[in-house]
Structure formats: structure tokens, C-alpha cells
Amino acid sequence: MPGFIFQHVVQPRYAETDQGGRIHHSAYVPWIEEARIGFLHQQGVAYAQVEAAGYFLIVRHIELRYRRPIQFGSAVSIETRIEKQGHASLTFAYTLSQQDVLCAEAHTELACVDRQGKPTVLPENLKSALAKLS
Amino acid sequence: MPGFIFQHVVQPRYAETDQGGRIHHSAYVPWIEEARIGFLHQQGVAYAQVEAAGYFLIVRHIELRYRRPIQFGSAVSIETRIEKQGHASLTFAYTLSQQDVLCAEAHTELACVDRQGKPTVLPENLKSALAKLS
Amino acid sequence: MPGFIFQHVVQPRYAETDQGGRIHHSAYVPWIEEARIGFLHQQGVAYAQVEAAGYFLIVRHIELRYRRPIQFGSAVSIETRIEKQGHASLTFAYTLSQQDVLCAEAHTELACVDRQGKPTVLPENLKSALAKLS
Amino acid sequence: MPGFIFQHVVQPRYAETDQGGRIHHSAYVPWIEEARIGFLHQQGVAYAQVEAAGYFLIVRHIELRYRRPIQFGSAVSIETRIEKQGHASLTFAYTLSQQDVLCAEAHTELACVDRQGKPTVLPENLKSALAKLS
Numbered sequence: 339m340p341g342f343i344f345q346h347v348v349q350p351r352y353a354e355t356d357q358g359g360r361i362h363h364s365a366y367v368p369w370i371e372e373a374r375i376g377f378l379h380q381q382g383v384a385y386a387q388v389e390a391a392g393y394f395l396i397v398r399h400i401e402l403r404y405r406r407p408i409q410f411g412s413a414v415s416i417e418t419r420i421e422k423q424g425h426a427s428l429t430f431a432y433t434l435s436q437q438d439v440l441c442a443e444a445h446t447e448l449a450c451v452d453r454q455g456k457p458t459v460l461p462e463n464l465k466s467a468l469a470k471l472s
Numbered sequence: 473m474p475g476f477i478f479q480h481v482v483q484p485r486y487a488e489t490d491q492g493g494r495i496h497h498s499a500y501v502p503w504i505e506e507a508r509i510g511f512l513h514q515q516g517v518a519y520a521q522v523e524a525a526g527y528f529l530i531v532r533h534i535e536l537r538y539r540r541p542i543q544f545g546s547a548v549s550i551e552t553r554i555e556k557q558g559h560a561s562l563t564f565a566y567t568l569s570q571q572d573v574l575c576a577e578a579h580t581e582l583a584c585v586d587r588q589g590k591p592t593v594l595p596e597n598l599k600s601a602l603a604k605l606s
Numbered sequence: 607m608p609g610f611i612f613q614h615v616v617q618p619r620y621a622e623t624d625q626g627g628r629i630h631h632s633a634y635v636p637w638i639e640e641a642r643i644g645f646l647h648q649q650g651v652a653y654a655q656v657e658a659a660g661y662f663l664i665v666r667h668i669e670l671r672y673r674r675p676i677q678f679g680s681a682v683s684i685e686t687r688i689e690k691q692g693h694a695s696l697t698f699a700y701t702l703s704q705q706d707v708l709c710a711e712a713h714t715e716l717a718c719v720d721r722q723g724k725p726t727v728l729p730e731n732l733k734s735a736l737a738k739l740s
Numbered sequence: 741m742p743g744f745i746f747q748h749v750v751q752p753r754y755a756e757t758d759q760g761g762r763i764h765h766s767a768y769v770p771w772i773e774e775a776r777i778g779f780l781h782q783q784g785v786a787y788a789q790v791e792a793a794g795y796f797l798i799v800r801h802i803e804l805r806y807r808r809p810i811q812f813g814s815a816v817s818i819e820t821r822i823e824k825q826g827h828a829s830l831t832f833a834y835t836l837s838q839q840d841v842l843c844a845e846a847h848t849e850l851a852c853v854d855r856q857g858k859p860t861v862l863p864e865n866l867k868s869a870l871a872k873l874s
Binding site: 485487519520544 | 751753754755756769770773774777786787788789811812813814
Binding site for chain 3: 754755757758759760761762764766812
């Protein structure tokens with residue numbers, strides 16, 4: 339599992355720039371969400387169906403380190419991997435690069451909860467999909 | 473009713489600026505939503521409770537005319553009024569000003585739908601609150 | 607020119623959903639901006655370079671008609687075409703569909719301005735790129 | 741300085757909800773930016789003027805811990821304080837509460853850079869404003 343890395347590409351939106359002339363730091367948060375949803379999708383786990391089945395992967399902790407500004411006008415490559423898997427939690431790590439230069443690193447810890455928001459073990463199809471990665 | 477105008481103030485966020493040095497035009501859309509929710513709230517209608525009762529006021533049509541740029545660093549005044557009231561719809565008009573200069577005008581047409589998305593008449597408490605304005 | 611249509615695909619982000627269970631109507635605004643920037647890019651006009659050359663295409667008017675909700679979990683196709691070309695302005699029209707169902711239509715009127723915000727004629731490379739479409 | 745706490749109130753926007761029925765975790769990032777800009781403003785430092793003078797406080801690191809969901813429909817109180825002050829950096833800490841329940845904690849480390857993005861010491865007016873807090 340630690341070896342598997344999902345590659346995702348985001349084209350920064352003009353709406354995501356700020357008047358400092360860079361992509362605003364808040365824009366990275368939906369980007370890495372898109373990347374981890376893409377990661378799961380590639381493993382055969384559609385997040386819309388996870389929710390339809392009554393499971394929600396909610397963010398408990400997020401950390402981003404911004405190393406170099408990201409500019410509008412060229413693509414951003416996001417590499418996503420699973421850093422840690424618990425019974426009811428999942429930690430993803432990400433690197434964000436633009437033109438082969440590392441711009442940011444991120445980590446998100448997700449908890450699996452049910453419709454009432456109560457922690458619950460990861461759904462079976464997600465567990466078996468992740469098991470195939472190791 | 474046409475006479476009643478709700479005053480709402482928004483402080484532009486840095487995250488809402490763009491690299492052209494202005495507030496990005498997309499930011500106005502959540503602002504006017506905030507203004508109309510404030511309008512309803514002042515009439516005693518909490519939108520969270522409208523939804524809890526099974527009604528959703530969804531946007532069917534939106535139009536914005538941008539006259540002058542809005543800058544980060546000073547407040548925006550939004551004046552909101554009801555332009556038209558139907559059995560199952562409501563049209564709001566807005567003006568957005570910064571430092572007493574008109575910057576934009578907007579109109580939103582909302583449809584009232586139920587949980588299944590089916591058009592339905594406006595809830596009674598909303599109708600009676602609006603009746604008091606006329 | 608009226609015949610040329612640019613196809614763009616957007617994957618709705620979870621961050622763009624709302625508690626009504628649909629994509630929030632404000633999310634469409636950055637989407638159609640992304641679509642028209644993609645349109646221009648395909649004609650050889652990179653918007654980052656338009657700005658670097660001192661031109662800004664700013665939105666003067668926007669109109670969106672929402673016909674059916676857009677859901678998280680499947681792609682949105684945006685068809686973009688130029689509706690009208692002026693000396694210093696450009697109007698784009700868009701349709702947004704999900705799973706071959708028309709969900710929304712939009713129009714944006716853009717003005718070309720210089721660094722001081724003064725209206726100015728469209729840059730030459732943009733004009734000649736558009737001329738090739740007709 | 742460690743004693744001074746700035747109180748800021750944010751009304752969650754409907755646009756910031758997600759289909760899980762809570763405020764999306766990404767929305768907190770512009771909120772805490774708004775809170776720290778409000779903090780500085782209360783000390784007599786307008787961020788628009790900081791930038792006009794050629795200084796940019798850019799986010800180098802951000803961390804958020806989500807403890808309880810934040811709901812649409814009631815205000816969020818953000819308490820902001822300075823955690824650490826360096827020659828060219830500033831760390832803020834935040835707590836976010838709704839109806840007197842702690843919902844999240846956050847930390848942001850900001851670097852002061854010039855127009856070219858080069859690290860530079862904090863501007864004099866900001867340093868003297870912060871000195872008054874201690």
C-alpha cells in the first residue's frame with residue numbers, strides 16, 4: 339500500500355487566484371479532496387456510492403505546508419498516497435507540484451462516520467479495495 | 473412590499489480577490505445569497521427552519537450586471553428587495569455599493585421545491601411574513 | 607464562428623455540493639470561466655499571456671438559467687461558443703449537461719480593459735484567433 | 741501579547757454547506773483569514789495598506805483540527821491570538837465555536853515577503869502595533 343501513488347492533475351482556475359498574484363492557499367483544500375476522491379475512484383470506490391450506503395469520510399485534521407507559490411496558467415500535479423489506515427480512519431498524504439517543482443505538501447486524516455455522525459468502521463468495499471493495494 | 477429594502481453589509485474576503493486586483497465576479501453570488509437569507513431572517517423566517525420543514529428555495533435564474541470593480545479593504549453594502557412574488561416563486565433584486573458607489577446590480581428568481589425537488593407553494597410562515605411587508 | 611463549439615468537462619467537487627443535496631448554483635460561475643479560458647486556449651490564446659500583455663477580459667454581465675439540478679458523482683459537459691464579438695467585448699454562451707440532460711444555460715459578456723481598467727480593443731492575437739473560427 | 745484575544749463572528753453561508761449536511765471543512769480557511777485580518781485591523785493595521793506598502797503576509801503552514809461539525813443557521817465565534825512572532829513571520833492560533841461548543845482549532849504560520857516573494861522583516865507599523873499588545 340505505501341508504494342501506490344495516484345496521479346491527479348488540476349488546472350488552477352482564475353477564480354482561485356488572489357491579488358497577491360498567486361493561487362490563494364485555500365484553493366488547495368478542494369484540490370486535495372478531488373485528488374483523494376479520484377484515488378478512491380480508481381480503486382473502484384465511488385464516493386457518491388459510499389455516501390449512498392450511509393458512510394461519510396469526514397476530515398478530522400488537515401495540514402498543509404506551502405513551499406512555493408502556485409501560479410495560474412499551468413497545471414498542478416497532485417500525488418496522493420495512503421499514509422495510514424485505521425479501523426475507522428484513513429490518512430492521506432499529498433504532494434503538489436507545478437512544472438516539476440514541489441510547491442506544497444499536505445496530509446488529511448479522515449474519520450468514517452455514519453448518518454448520525456457516529457464513528458464507524460470503514461465500509462467493506464473500501465477495505466477490500468485498499469487491501470489490494472498492499 | 474416593493475418599498476421594503478433590507479440593508480446588508482459584507483466585508484470582502486482576501487480569498488475573494490483575484491490577480492486582476494479586484495474581487496472576483498463569482499464572489500458576489502454567495503454574497504447576495506447571504507443578503508436574501510438575512511432579508512428573510514429579519515422577517516422572522518430562518519432559512520434553516522424552512523429547509524427543516526421540507527421546503528427549499530432554489531435558484532432558477534440569476535443575473536448580475538457588473539458596473540465598477542469591488543476592491544478588497546472596504547465594506548460592501550447590499551440592498552435587497554423583493555421584486556416579484558408568485559405562488560411558488562420569489563424574485564429578489566439587489567444593488568451592491570462600495571463607498572456609496574454603485575458597483576453591481578443583481579436579480580435572482582427562486583423556486584420553492586419540496587424534498588423531491590417538485591415545485592410547491594411557498595410555506596405559510598414565509599407568505600405571511602411577506603404579506604406584512606406590503 | 608457561430609458554428610464552433612468548445613467541449614469542456616468538469617468533475618463536480620464535493621466542496622461544491624450543498625446541504626440541499628445538489629451542486630450549489632454559485633459553483634457554475636468558476637466552471638464556465640474555466641470553460642471559456644479553455645476555449646481561448648484551444649484557439650492558441652493563453653489567458654495568462656493576455657494578462658501579461660496588459661489586457662484583462664472582465665465580466666460585465668452574467669446570466670444563468672438553472673433547469674435541472676447537477677449532482678455530485680458524474681461529469682458535467684460544458685459547450686461553449688461565442689455569441690457576439692465587439693471591438694472591445696465578447697459574449698460567450700454555454701450549455702451545461704450531465705449524463706446528456708441539459709441542466710443549465712449561461713451567457714457572459716466580457717469587456718476588454720487595460721491595466722487601469724479602461725475599455726480597450728481586443729488584443730490582435732485574440733482577434734485573429736477568433737477570425738479563424740468564422 | 742499572549743493574553744490578547746480577538747473575537748470575530750462569522751455567519752456560515754449556505755454556499756458553504758455540503759451534502760453531508762455540515763459546513764464543508766474548506767470553508768474554515770477563508771474564515772480564519774478573515775479573523776486574522778480583523779485582528780490586525782483592530783490593532784490599526786489595515787492589510788490592504790500593508791500590501792500597498794509592498795509587504796505580503798503569505799501562509800506558509802496551516803493546520804486545522806475539526807472536533808465537531810459546524811452547522812448552517814447559527815453564528816460561529818472565532819477567537820484569534822498570536823502564538824509566536826518572529827522577525828519575518830507570525831503564527832496565529834484560532835478556536836472556532838458554535839453555540840459555545842468548541843468545533844475546531846487552527847494554526848497558521850505566515851511569512852512576510854516583498855513584491856518579489858523574498859522573505860523580509862515585518863513592516864514597522866505592524867511590529868509596533870504588536871508590541872503594544874504585550
